[in-house]
Amino acid sequence: xxxxxxxxxxxxxxxxxxxxxxxxxxxxxxxxxxxxxxxxxxxxxxxxxxxxxxxxxxxxxxxxxxxxxxxxxxxxxxxxxxxxxxxxxxxxxxxxxxxxxxxxxxxxxxxxxxxxxxxxxxxxxxxxxxxxxxxxxxxxxxxxxxxxxxxxxxxxxxxxxxxxxxxxxxxxxxxxxxxxxxxxxxxxxxxxxxxxxxxxxxxxxxxxxxxxxxxxxxxxxxxxxxxxxxxxxxxxxxxxxxxxxxxxxxxxxxxxxxxxxxxxxxxxxxx
Numbered sequence: 001x002x003x004x005x006x007x008x009x010x011x012x013x014x015x016x017x018x019x020x021x022x023x024x025x026x027x028x029x030x031x032x033x034x035x036x037x038x039x040x041x042x043x044x045x046x047x048x049x050x051x052x053x054x055x056x057x058x059x060x061x062x063x064x065x066x067x068x069x070x071x072x073x074x075x076x077x078x079x080x081x082x083x084x085x086x087x088x089x090x091x092x093x094x095x096x097x098x099x100x101x102x103x104x105x106x107x108x109x110x111x112x113x114x115x116x117x118x119x120x121x122x123x124x125x126x127x128x129x130x131x132x133x134x135x136x137x138x139x140x141x142x143x144x145x146x147x148x149x150x151x152x153x154x155x156x157x158x159x160x161x162x163x164x165x166x167x168x169x170x171x172x173x174x175x176x177x178x179x180x181x182x183x184x185x186x187x188x189x190x191x192x193x194x195x196x197x198x199x200x201x202x203x204x205x206x207x208x209x210x211x212x213x214x215x216x217x218x219x220x221x222x223x224x225x226x227x228x229x230x231x232x233x234x235x236x237x238x239x240x241x242x243x244x245x246x247x248x249x250x251x252x253x254x255x256x257x258x259x260x261x262x263x264x265x266x267x268x269x270x271x
């Protein structure tokens with residue numbers, strides 16, 4: 001039994017490598033139950049009547065793409081499948097390309113027309129001051145959309161004079177924009193709000209869930225995978241969770257096995 005205490009660490013590394021490769025090659029499914037914060041966002045979108053306006057803030061850049069882009073795509077699928085009007089914008093200068101790609105690709109799958117069913121306002125600096133400006137007059141904050149169109153001429157923005165006319169706002173955040181939206185947007189202009197964030201940020205957002213300032217929350221790749229499962233559109237997030245889950249199981253097995261061997265050997269020595 002003592003020889004297991006001297007196992008070569010390369011065997012452990014090799015086992016994990018094989019597990020990752022196998023889980024990527026073999027297309028098997030693992031159960032993905034939705035957590036309560038994810039379920040609440042899903043139910044909020046389900047409750048919105050056709051034609052409701054949903055604003056998505058793509059507040060992330062390529063560094064956080066692997067976690068937040070799958071969330072954006074899954075959320076867009078849900079909105080377009082419910083025939084909701086989608087309004088996109090961003091506080092991040094590196095986000096417009098990611099946002100445009102996600103909105104265009106998903107909209108095309110549902111035959112949605114730009115300007116009528118969805119709009120992308122693009123990037124504008126200002127953070128808190130921009131949110132306040134949008135809360136007072138959306139057309140003043142964004143006179144032109146991402147493509148240079150006059151925002152007052154876009155049917156999707158008809159009767160949307162400010163943030164007060166937004167039925168739901170969803171912030172995909174890699175930084176502190178969730179707190180900014182809550183302080184300068186939600187509390188002042190009284191719209192419902194949910195958020196998606198990187199896994200490392202998730203625990204910091206739970207006070208906002210408990211205070212009901214956030215309707216729900218998607219945290220990291222796991223949150224994105226749960227949302228994909230809820231809308232029955234399993235894609236990149238679910239695929240990404242497969243090797244992650246398998247590796248976690250293997251590590252737990254090694255930890256349990258190591259402790260069993262250690263205590264068994266110790267008891268034998270004292271016998």
